[in-house]
Amino acid sequence: MNRFCSSCGSAVHLTVPPGDDRERHTCSDCGTIQYHNPRVVVASIVEAQGEVLLCQRAIAPRRNFWTLPGGFLEYGETTEQAAQREVFEEAGARITIDRFYMMCEQPDVSEVYLIYQGRSLTKDLQPGPEVSCAEWFAPNEIPWNSLAYPLVAEALVMYFEDKVRSSEMPARIASHPKGVVSAVPRRQEVSKSLRRSIRRSHFSHLKEPPDGYW
Numbered sequence: 001m002n003r004f005c006s007s008c009g010s011a012v013h014l015t016v017p018p019g020d021d022r023e024r025h026t027c028s029d030c031g032t033i034q035y036h037n038p039r040v041v042v043a044s045i046v047e048a049q050g051e052v053l054l055c056q057r058a059i060a061p062r063r064n065f066w067t068l069p070g071g072f073l074e075y076g077e078t079t080e081q082a083a084q085r086e087v088f089e090e091a092g093a094r095i096t097i098d099r100f101y102m103m104c105e106q107p108d109v110s111e112v113y114l115i116y117q118g119r120s121l122t123k124d125l126q127p128g129p130e131v132s133c134a135e136w137f138a139p140n141e142i143p144w145n146s147l148a149y150p151l152v153a154e155a156l157v158m159y160f161e162d163k164v165r166s167s168e169m170p171a172r173i174a175s176h177p178k179g180v181v182s183a184v185p186r187r188q189e190v191s192k193s194l195r196r197s198i199r200r201s202h203f204s205h206l207k208e209p210p211d212g213y214w
């Protein structure tokens with residue numbers, strides 16, 4: 001939040017502008033209004049030969065945890081372009097987008113997440129500066145207890161389940177068990193139903209879940 005006007009440099013103050021219904025930071029001198037709107041984050045579930053791309057974060061927050069390649073939408077680009085750009089920046093892979101897959105709204109942090117489903121023709125990866133490692137994971141190798149955010153787990157679980165259930169992938173709205181950005185998804189914060197769901201979809205052939213799993 002800027003304390004000074006971006007047009008003339010004078011101090012701004014909070015006031016309800018004429019015709020508006022909420023307080024805005026407004027310049028005392030020239031009247032310029034600062035609008036602060038929610039941010040859009042775009043991520044992708046990328047597949048190559050049945051494996052899914054995950055990136056290990058090299059930076060805070062959630063350093064060393066695995067996440068879907070993604071980031072903030074930039075001015076002047078479409079969300080699909082953002083999805084492709086982020087995968088290239090973070091993992092060095094060129095992808096084609098198959099379809100829009102999931103939305104997750106986070107009004108408490110004023111962010112909207114959009115997740116695309118995409119495909120990479122090669123498995124060659126080149127991790128970018130914000131990523132310590134980019135890797136392909138088979139569904140039964142996903143590092144479930146080292147995922148950066150609950151949304152990543154929820155998106156992957158739904159995705160694998162949808163793939164098993166139907167060839168026609170539906171668009172989904174994530175319920176996100178807890179805050180996506182600020183919450184640390186400790187074991188107990190991942191809902192029981194989500195765990196059951198992961199168990200059902202990936203480990204039904206095993207008596208016990210594999211080592212390292214919840």
Ligand code: ZN
Pocket residue numbers: 005006007008009010027028029030031032
């Ligand atoms: Zn001003």
